[in-house]
Amino acid sequence: MKAPLLDLEPIHSPIRDELRQAVLKVLDSNQYIGGPELENFEREISSYCGVNYSVGVSSGTDALLISLMALNIAPNDEVIVPSYTFFSTAGSVARLGAKPVFCDIDPTTFNIDLVKxxxxxxxxxxxxxxxxxFGQTVAMREISRxxxxxxxxxxEDAAQAVGAQxxxxxxxxxxxxxxxxxxxxxxLGGxxxxxxVMTNDGELYELLLSLRQHGATERYYHNRIGGNFRMDAIQAAALRxxxxxLDEWTKTRRTNAAxxxxxxxxxxxxxxxxxxxxxxGNFHVYNQFVIRAAxxxxxxxxxGERGVGTAIYYPLPLHLQECFKSLGLKRGDLPESEKAAEETLALPIFPGLTNEQMSLVVEIVRQFYASV
Ligand SMILES: Cc1ncc(COP(=O)(O)O)c(C=O)c1O
Incomplete structure (x- = not known):
């Protein structure tokens, strides 16, 4: 028996027919960009997340980029980001010529340290x-303050945290x-x-719609420079x-975590x-179950040799990446991010993982520490 880090098969197989029908419906509609599937998805996820507006885009990276573009983030601007995160949190800032200012993390939650x-x-x-x-929110009251x-x-970079509270x-x-x-x-994977991108602000929503479509307000009339940040109808249909x-999968993730x-x-x-x-006060949705391990x-x-799939999120914090060398940070500057990169390990947590697989994970981790 093996316990892979992620297996989409048990997640998709109970809904395979529904997914196929939804995808085929789009295929037969001949409308592949925008259209009713996207509009319905945007409405449904807005209602799920309790926001006024949602704009489906091409990726999580582009969601960050278009948000920064909507705020006119430009050279000489600084944006504070954690160093211990996926690349695009900071990459999107740098792509606009602005400076990502790397912050260290809290050693318990791995989220940005608000005092720092x-x-x-x-x-x-x-x-x-x-x-x-990993699926747990930052203390947003302090962030807002x-x-x-x-x-x-x-x-908010909620790429790993849909449904978290x-x-x-x-x-x-x-x-x-x-x-x-x-x-x-x-x-919620496509x-x-x-x-x-979600927002409660009607004007920013209109701006996002235009930026998603090359900055056009009317076809072929461009008030600003945007890009092609559109979401395909087929993705929207599958995501609907x-x-x-999602709630039933979140529940399973939490049961697996327990x-x-x-x-x-x-x-x-x-x-x-x-x-x-x-x-x-937090509701963790365990996109990843990450331990710190001696x-x-x-x-x-x-x-791994005994069949348990794992991953290291993330082996090198962003302030030490080659591409950010010019920002002048060095090893030792953000010690908690560096320590996390050396000590963390993600174990399988996906819904569809069986009790036998989780028991294997527990047993083999225990065996390892019994042998050291
Ligand atoms: C924290 C974080 N931010 C941003 C992204 C970027 O999302 P995408 O891979 O959809 O571009 C990811 C996903 O990999 C992520 O985990």
Whole structure:
């Protein structure tokens, strides 16, 4: 028996017929860009997340990029981002010629450290991007306070956190913009690339619509420069089907997390590992179940050889990436991000994982620490 990090088969097989029908309907409609599937999806996800408007786009990366474009982020502007996140959180800032200002993380949640973030604000700071990493929200009340006190925009990177909650408010619904990714491994994954920007502001919504379509307000009349950031109708159709199952998958992810939390708690008590912590008031959706582990690389090798799939999110924090060298940060500057990169390991958590597979994971992790 094996326990892969992710297997979409058990997730898709119960809904395969529904998915096929939805995709074939789009094929037969001959309308592949925009249209009713996209409009319905945007309405349905707005209602799910409790926001006024949603704009489906080509990827989570483009959701971040178009949000920054809508705020006119430009050279000389600074945007505060965590260093320990997926590349595009910072890449999208740099693509506009602006400066990503890397912030360290909280060692327990792996989310941006808000005390350190406040100290990075300068007269050039325009925005902050809190990333709800692994499926748990950043403390948005504090983010809003920092943003209000300093006149900053907030772009929530909720790529890994659709359905997560902060004091009963949905991830992505609390900032100026909220960005989702529908990369297939996400909790709401498409059958290809896709993303979405949410907002409660009607004017910003209109601006996003125009930026998604090369900055046009009317076909072939361009008030500004945008891009082709459109979502395909086929993605929207598949996502509409999958959205109906999201809550049940989230529930399973949480049940799976509870299984590991129980099965591995004594290893934590013995100091071998650190388990994920759900902050009171948060509703964690466990896009990833990430532990901090002593001898991480040896553990990964040992359990991998015995059939357990894992991944390291992320092996090199962004402030140490070659492409950001010119920003002048060096090893030692953001110690918690660097430590996380050396110690974290994601275990299989996807819905569809069987109890036998989870039992295998627990058993083999325990075996490893019994042998060291
Ligand atoms: C935190 C975070 N931000 C942004 C993205 C970018 O999303 P996409 O892969 O859809 O471009 C991802 C997904 O990989 C992510 O995990």
């Amino acid at each position: 973030a406040s100290k990075l604000i300068s007269p050039n700071t325009k925005a902050i991007i809190p990333v709800h990493l 920092i943003a209000d006190d300093n006149g900053l925009y907030v772009i 902060y004091t009963n408010r949905m991830a992505g619904s609390m900032g100026t913009f909220g960005c989702l990714s529908f990369f297939p491994s996400k909790n 059958i290809g690339d896709g993303g979405l 089907i999958k959205l109906r199952h 299984y590991y939390l129980d099965g591995l708690k004594d290893l934590e008590a013995q100091g071998y590992i650190q388990l994920p912590v759900e902050v009171p 001898n991480r690389d040896a553990l990964q090798r040992y359990i």
